[in-house]
Amino acid sequence: MRQPLVAGNWKMYKTVAEARQLVSELVPGLQAIGGVEKVLCPPFTDLMAVAALLEGSGIGLGAQNLHWEAQGAFTGEISPAMVAEVCKYVIIGHSERRQYFAETDTTVNRKVKAALAQGLTPIVCVGETLAEYEAGRTAEVVSRQIKLGLADLEISEASAGSLVVAYEPVWAIGTGKAATSAGANAVMTDVIRPGLTELFGAAVAQSVRILYGGSVKPDNAKEYFNQSDIDGALVGGASLKAGDFIAITKAAAH
Ligand code: PGA
Numbered sequence: 001m002r003q004p005l006v007a008g009n010w011k012m013y014k015t016v017a018e019a020r021q022l023v024s025e026l027v028p029g030l031q032a033i034g035g036v037e038k039v040l041c042p043p044f045t046d047l048m049a050v051a052a053l054l055e056g057s058g059i060g061l062g063a064q065n066l067h068w069e070a071q072g073a074f075t076g077e078i079s080p081a082m083v084a085e086v087c088k089y090v091i092i093g094h095s096e097r098r099q100y101f102a103e104t105d106t107t108v109n110r111k112v113k114a115a116l117a118q119g120l121t122p123i124v125c126v127g128e129t130l131a132e133y134e135a136g137r138t139a140e141v142v143s144r145q146i147k148l149g150l151a152d153l154e155i156s157e158a159s160a161g162s163l164v165v166a167y168e169p170v171w172a173i174g175t176g177k178a179a180t181s182a183g184a185n186a187v188m189t190d191v192i193r194p195g196l197t198e199l200f201g202a203a204v205a206q207s208v209r210i211l212y213g214g215s216v217k218p219d220n221a222k223e224y225f226n227q228s229d230i231d232g233a234l235v236g237g238a239s240l241k242a243g244d245f246i247a248i249t250k251a252a253a254h
Pocket residue numbers: 009168172173174175176213214215216234235236237238
């Protein structure tokens with residue numbers, strides 16, 4: 001049984017003061033929901049303050065990125081150990097990182113390895129662009145991202161819970177144009193789990209959680225969570241509104 005996971009990707013929103021306000025609104029509502037792993041991923045500058053507020057709450061904390069090197073002259077970057085001091089999770093290879101910050105399957109792979117070595121749970125994002133989708137290349141693109149992004153990892157059945165994949169069609173992110181739940185599920189069933197099986201074997205592939213991301217809202221969340229291979233959501237815009245994020249998390253608890 002895969003435990004549902006709902007993660008909020010705050011992107012570049014919320015100062016520390018704003019983050020404190022949002023977390024204070026989120027905690028009571030989220031704590032009342034059982035059976036779902038809940039994760040907040042604020043910007044780096046908010047992490048310490050949010051970590052203090054989440055202590056003992058059972059709500060997890062994640063970063064939105066890390067560098068793969070342990071330390072060094074990498075101005076503006078944050079190391080895996082720095083992230084692991086405050087977080088249990090880290091988003092890797094989000095399409096905005098791939099699109100605006102030149103991340104590739106190779107850098108994603110380095111980051112995933114570094115995160116796992118540090119005991120972090122990576123939430124590895126994959127997904128096709130609108131042009132790739134329209135050209136019918138979804139399966140090809142997503143299977144390449146899985147194969148290269150997750151190459152050469154040691155994942156056992158026991159550690160499979162510490163690897164999370166998020167399928168986020170780029171054309172569905174922040175556009176209000178969500179993928180159909182059946183369409184997203186088909187990519188997971190026909191492309192992502194088979195890719196995981198090839199890399200790690202069937203038992204691991206069945207234990208890795210796969211999230212859907214892209215315009216998940218309170219009114220469509222249930223549809224996704226009812227699908228056989230969708231184990232939760234990576235929520236952007238709606239994670240910035242306490243009521244919406246709590247409602248989405250509630251929908252995952254069935
Ligand atoms: P969205 O973003 O929910 O605002 O579409 C999802 C994401 O980018 O993780």
